[in-house]
Amino acid sequence: xxxxxxxxxxxxxxxxxxxxxxxxxxxxxxxxxxxxxxxxxxxxxxxxxxxxxxxxxxxxxxxxxxxxxxxxxxxxxxxxxxxxxxxxxxxxxxxxxxxxxxxxxxxxxxxxxxxxxxxxxxxxxxxxxxxxxxxxxxxxxxxxxxxxxxxxxxxxxxxxxxxxxxxxxxxxxxxxxxxxxxxxxxxxxxxxxxxxxxxxxxxxxxxxxx
Numbered sequence: 001x002x003x004x005x006x007x008x009x010x011x012x013x014x015x016x017x018x019x020x021x022x023x024x025x026x027x028x029x030x031x032x033x034x035x036x037x038x039x040x041x042x043x044x045x046x047x048x049x050x051x052x053x054x055x056x057x058x059x060x061x062x063x064x065x066x067x068x069x070x071x072x073x074x075x076x077x078x079x080x081x082x083x084x085x086x087x088x089x090x091x092x093x094x095x096x097x098x099x100x101x102x103x104x105x106x107x108x109x110x111x112x113x114x115x116x117x118x119x120x121x122x123x124x125x126x127x128x129x130x131x132x133x134x135x136x137x138x139x140x141x142x143x144x145x146x147x148x149x150x151x152x153x154x155x156x157x158x159x160x161x162x163x164x165x166x167x168x169x170x171x172x173x174x175x176x177x178x179x180x181x182x183x184x185x186x187x188x189x190x191x192x193x194x195x196x197x198x199x200x201x202x203x204x205x206x207x208x209x210x
Contacts, residue, residue, distance in 0.1 A: 009035065
């Protein structure tokens with residue numbers, strides 16, 4: 001029996017995935033968590049074979065959590081889940097130690113295939129992700145500063161490009177204005193830019209403005 005820990009801040013999504021996995025017969029959902037802190041504690045207690053982990057958690061960057069889980073529990077495979085397509089966060093997730101990446105729009109057969117594959121030590125690499133990983137070998141892609149952005153940094157950048165103020169971004173993401181300012185400062189440093197206007201232009205050029 002494959003023991004799975006579900007980590008997502010949306011209870012309805014967790015319920016749907018739990019029912020899907022339970023129906024498979026060879027998978028048991030041994031625990032659920034809605035935050036990074038709960039996920040790390042649950043993994044320590046339950047020692048699951050697989051963690052299905054949302055990369056956009058309310059309290060911490062999910063990509064960082066992947067690294068923490070893998071460091072503390074090398075025998076546990078992590079499959080990153082995201083509402084975003086592979087092009088945005090999949091490479092970062094795999095580099096952090098994820099054994100696979102699944103957009104939340106994936107069908108049930110792919111979710112089950114991913115869980116079974118990583119539980120036996122394999123990786124679940126979609127054709128799109130395989131292409132993206134191959135492209136990162138190219139020095140041009142390796143040097144692109146956008147590839148170094150965390151999930152939360154990218155979210156802040158996208159919201160800036162959408163015209164939101166720091167207050168509005170804080171309300172959207174559930175973080176303080178001070179934290180938004182911290183992310184903005186990180187973006188300026190990582191992207192070697194000097195103003196919010198420059199950040200917005202960058203986001204537009206990269207196709208990140210919604």
